[in-house]
Amino acid sequence: MVKRAALLIVMLCCVCVPALAEISSSVKLTLLNTLATMDDETVSLTGFGTGRLTFKSSESRNVKGQLSIDTRIGDTATLDLSRAFVKARFPGFRITIGKDTVAWGEGVFYNAGDVIFGAVPQTADLTAEIFRDDAVWLTSVYIPLGAYSFVEPILLAPGLNISTLALNPDASPPSLGDAACGGRFVTKVAGIKTEGGYLYRGEERTHNPYISLQGHLLFDLHLSCSVSVPHYPESSGGRVDPAVSFGLFHLENLSHAGSERISFRIEGLFRPLEDWAAHDGGNTDAVYAVMLYPEIAWAPDGSLTLLCRSVVSPVDCSALVVAGVNWNVYEGLKLLGYVSVQMGEKKDLYGTGKDGGLGLAAGVQYIF
Numbered sequence: 001m002v003k004r005a006a007l008l009i010v011m012l013c014c015v016c017v018p019a020l021a022e023i024s025s026s027v028k029l030t031l032l033n034t035l036a037t038m039d040d041e042t043v044s045l046t047g048f049g050t051g052r053l054t055f056k057s058s059e060s061r062n063v064k065g066q067l068s069i070d071t072r073i074g075d076t077a078t079l080d081l082s083r084a085f086v087k088a089r090f091p092g093f094r095i096t097i098g099k100d101t102v103a104w105g106e107g108v109f110y111n112a113g114d115v116i117f118g119a120v121p122q123t124a125d126l127t128a129e130i131f132r133d134d135a136v137w138l139t140s141v142y143i144p145l146g147a148y149s150f151v152e153p154i155l156l157a158p159g160l161n162i163s164t165l166a167l168n169p170d171a172s173p174p175s176l177g178d179a180a181c182g183g184r185f186v187t188k189v190a191g192i193k194t195e196g197g198y199l200y201r202g203e204e205r206t207h208n209p210y211i212s213l214q215g216h217l218l219f220d221l222h223l224s225c226s227v228s229v230p231h232y233p234e235s236s237g238g239r240v241d242p243a244v245s246f247g248l249f250h251l252e253n254l255s256h257a258g259s260e261r262i263s264f265r266i267e268g269l270f271r272p273l274e275d276w277a278a279h280d281g282g283n284t285d286a287v288y289a290v291m292l293y294p295e296i297a298w299a300p301d302g303s304l305t306l307l308c309r310s311v312v313s314p315v316d317c318s319a320l321v322v323a324g325v326n327w328n329v330y331e332g333l334k335l336l337g338y339v340s341v342q343m344g345e346k347k348d349l350y351g352t353g354k355d356g357g358l359g360l361a362a363g364v365q366y367i368f
Contacts, residue, residue, distance in 0.1 A: 270289065
């Protein structure tokens with residue numbers, strides 16, 4: 001009798017809890033057909049898409065939760081849990097636990113202050129809405145110190161391969177020595193946003209301090225500097241790796257109502273210890289000392305946007321250029337079109353004779 005009563009209580013909880021919880025859900029689908037030239041002078045046609053299913057809690061002001069599942073779709077599909085976190089507000093501080101993104105430093109494309117994910121985006125897709133959308137398992141604490149100041153200590157757990165542990169229960173879990181930890185401090189000095197921080201990477205055994213500045217002088221300007229210093233330089237064979245990134249952004253309203261706008265952005269990355277000379281051989285994966293990212297976008301009205309983006313390698317005089325159109329034809333529905341060109345020789349970082357030297361993509365994005 002007691003067991004039946006307990007089972008009834010559990011069933012009632014399972015029914016009532018979803019009804020009480022306020023959860024908002026959304027789906028974003030981006031579907032593209034792409035034509036591209038290949039290095040063997042053939043033309044490929046591919047259908048590719050991405051999707052994100054997101055659940056967010058909206059019941060409490062003090063506690064927020066989110067679960068997002070990403071999929072990449074071709075003839076087959078892959079799934080990835082891109083967000084899974086809980087944020088809680090307490091008197092005097094806020095805490096985040098789970099898998100979430102972290103925005104350290106300044107920069108949309110190049111960001112030397114991002115010592116967590118790197119100065120260069122892990123996926124440099126120039127058709128993407130957001131270049132830096134990576135997430136990591138973390139525990140962070142946000143402690144406000146004033147209107148424009150706060151400190152944020154952070155702990156990043158090493159990667160855990162659930163599949164490996166499930167197939168082999170005797171497999172060793174990640175070591176504490178492979179974790180990463182650090183923090184940052186943000187304030188305003190003479191109207192300039194000033195950010196400084198440090199991250200120790202246990203897996204690479206490196207110390208990574210950085211500083212970022214962001215202000216406005218006719219244009220929005222930012223500068224970030226970082227350096228990676230090996231903990232054991234003699235035994236590990238590592239080297240000190242400095243990086244500097246900078247950026248300029250300006251948005252101009254071309255009509256009194258603000259419906260017509262044009263924006264300009266340029267960002268650069270300077271890594272003085274990387275290659276200063278173009279590679280003459282077949283090494284097309286070179287890391288050059290200077291890279292640039294220019295962008296221009298024009299919105300003649302609130303529904304249509306024309307843009308041109310590029311990644312430029314001044315060392316070998318090559319570039320990847322993408323021009324696109326984004327038309328919000330109905331609520332939640334956008335028509336997308338992109339043309340991409342790699343300018344350079346085949347031995348360069350970008351070249352017309354390489355895979356994807358010329359490309360044409362068209363498709364839709366739908367949010368519901």
